Structures are given as C-alpha cells and as structure tokens.
Amino acid sequence: MLLLAAAFIVAFVLLLYMVSPLISPKPLALPGAHVVVTGGSSGIGKCIAIECYKQGAFITLVARDEVVLCISVDVSQDYGQVENVIKQAQEKLGPVDMLVNCAGTSVSGKFEDLEINYFERLMNINYLGSVYPSRAVITTMKERRMGRIVFVSSQAGQLGLFGFTAYSSSKFALRGLAEALQMEVKPYNIYITIAYPPDTDTPGFAEEKKTKPLETQLISETSSLCKPEQVAKQIVKDATQGNFNSSIGSDGYMLSSLTCGMSPVTSITEGLQQIVTMGLFRTIALFYLGSFDSIIRRCMIQKAKSETVDKTA
Numbered sequence: 001m002l003l004l005a006a007a008f009i010v011a012f013v014l015l016l017y018m019v020s021p022l023i024s025p026k027p028l029a030l031p032g033a034h035v036v037v038t039g040g041s042s043g044i045g046k047c048i049a050i051e052c053y054k055q056g057a058f059i060t061l062v063a064r065d066e067v068v069l070c071i072s073v074d075v076s077q078d079y080g081q082v083e084n085v086i087k088q089a090q091e092k093l094g095p096v097d098m099l100v101n102c103a104g105t106s107v108s109g110k111f112e113d114l115e116i117n118y119f120e121r122l123m124n125i126n127y128l129g130s131v132y133p134s135r136a137v138i139t140t141m142k143e144r145r146m147g148r149i150v151f152v153s154s155q156a157g158q159l160g161l162f163g164f165t166a167y168s169s170s171k172f173a174l175r176g177l178a179e180a181l182q183m184e185v186k187p188y189n190i191y192i193t194i195a196y197p198p199d200t201d202t203p204g205f206a207e208e209k210k211t212k213p214l215e216t217q218l219i220s221e222t223s224s225l226c227k228p229e230q231v232a233k234q235i236v237k238d239a240t241q242g243n244f245n246s247s248i249g250s251d252g253y254m255l256s257s258l259t260c261g262m263s264p265v266t267s268i269t270e271g272l273q274q275i276v277t278m279g280l281f282r283t284i285a286l287f288y289l290g291s292f293d294s295i296i297r298r299c300m301i302q303k304a305k306s307e308t309v310d311k312t313a
C-alpha cells in the first residue's frame, strides 16, 4: 500500500516535470536588448544598469540627477512627463525589452512621529513611481508579444515591521500590482519580477540609518546586509529568466516561500518547494516574531529606565 502511494507520488512529480516547459518562460537574451532602469543613478539601480550593460544590453537610466546617457525626470510626479521620457528613450534605442522600476526611498519612525505627508510621498515615489513607467511601456510590449517588467519591493514588503508603517505599505502595494499585472500580460509573453532585497549597502541605506528607531535597526539586523552588486546580479538573473519572485539569502528564501500566497509560479521546483516548506517556515517565523516582540519590549523598558534617571538627575 505504502509502496503504491510512493510510486504514485513519484509518477505525479515526474508528470509535473514533463509539463514544466508549459510553465517556465523562455529566458530574455540581454545582448542587444534595450533596458530602462529608473533610479539608475545610485545604489541597487546603478548596479542593475551596470550588470545589464556588462551582459551587452543598451541602457537608459532614469533619475532626477543627470549622470550617463540619462534622462532626467521625477517618475512620481506627472504621468505625461514619464510617458514622454519613455518615448524619447524608444526613439533613441528602440522599443524597451526590459523595464526595471528601482527608483524609491524610505523613511522610518513610529507611526505617530512620521510627518503625515511622508505617507503620501512614499506612496508617490515607491508605488506610483513604478506604475507610471510600467504603464508607459506596456502597450508596445503587448504589441511585440515580449517584455520584462521588474518591481523592486523589499523584505519590508513581505512583512510589516516596527518603524515602517509608511514604507512597508508602499512596498506591499507593489506586490498587488505585480500579481494583477502578471495575470493580464502572461498571454502576451510578458513576465513580471518582484524583488525583495534585505538591507543593502547603498547611499540610500546610509541615509536611512541616520533616523532609524533602535527597534527597527535591531529587527532589521536579523536579516543579512547585502552588497548592491550581489542584489543586482540576482535581480537581473531572475528577471531575464522570467521568475516572478526574486529574493536573496536564506532568510530571503524562507520569507518568499512563506509569503507566496496566490502569486504565480514560474517553475515546478519552486512550486514543490513551497508546498513542502510552508509549515516548517511558519514554525520558524513564530520564533522570529517572538524575538521581535522581545526586542520591542526591551527597548521600551530601557527607555522608561533612562527617563527615570533623567528625572532624578
């Protein structure tokens, strides 16, 4: 009986692998391709541009600062402006084969301490700043029956963290956008990738550190600190392969498996891994959540202590 069950499972898995070419997209060849990178003047975006260039792609950088062959625009202000910029880029270098939405920023602080306009600003830059360029390239991609669009979310777009009420929500929004859009454009051979990097050593990260609450810092340290080159390489690899999910490191792997929800699957191996690991990773996550709670409690006690010392002094 047991043997029969085992044989059945093996046959099922084999069958899955046989149909896998139906699920896995064909990789995008970067040599000669036109890649547009927003936020390409610094950090992760810059490294993605360099990585694509090294692999033979033609690059358009979009940021507010003027750098290389670069078009200067604020991607979060006005759709018409962004559309124009994409038009200019297409005239110069041909239709866009891959768009990488990397422009973004973060602020942290307790919910009541964050200035109210930050909630709007982060939504503008991180969310609308990805909607506008994507909207501007999608029609041509659908006509050409090919293309890749990358959204750069964050591990903080997979779980809500102390201090990130404004940031996490803007990064979670990208997930909804990516899932819905992928369902629409898959029949047109267009593949969406959403990347969830951990803390990464960039100018943006250095800036963010200056105002981070202690709790946010301690909780974030649970996950690794990555080099932008390393993150960029992984994102470019996943995007060219057409993988929906792009993560890095063992915590990134666990988080992505745990939070896969109803997101599209791009290989049989990925699907099987998710099925098998889900329960285990939820168990591990409970321990992490417990340790985050205790970090927050300790910080509170510490603060209360130093306040009484201040008062008595």
Ligand SMILES: NC(=O)C1=CN([C@@H]2O[C@H](COP(=O)(O)OP(=O)(O)OC[C@H]3O[C@@H](n4cnc5c(N)ncnc54)[C@H](OP(=O)(O)O)[C@@H]3O)[C@@H](O)[C@H]2O)C=CC1
Pocket: 038, 039, 040, 041, 042, 043, 044, 045, 062, 063, 064, 065, 066, 073, 074, 075, 076, 102, 103, 104, 105, 106, 125, 129, 152, 153, 154, 155, 196, 197, 198, 199, 200, 201, 202, 203, 204, 205
């Ligand atoms: N570093 C990290 O720890 C992590 C970062 N991320 C995400 O990765 C992305 C890149 O981060 P990182 O490399 O650290 O960021 P940096 O601050 O180093 O670079 C940000 C880039 O975005 C551009 N940019 C910002 N706002 C706008 C705008 N409104 N219009 C056009 N361009 C804009 C900047 O160019 P300019 O100022 O010239 O406009 C710059 O090129 C962000 O979306 C971030 O949230 C995710 C996880 C971790």
Ligand SMILES: CCCCCCCCCCCCCCCC(=O)[C@@H](N)CO
Pocket: 105, 106, 154, 155, 156, 161, 197, 198, 199, 200, 204, 205, 208, 219, 220, 221, 222, 223, 251, 254, 255, 258, 281, 282, 284, 285, 288
């Ligand atoms: C099975 C469960 C595993 C759980 C692992 C949990 C790890 C949580 C750490 C979260 C780190 C968040 C980094 C945000 C980086 C970022 O976006 C900012 N630096 C932006 O500048």
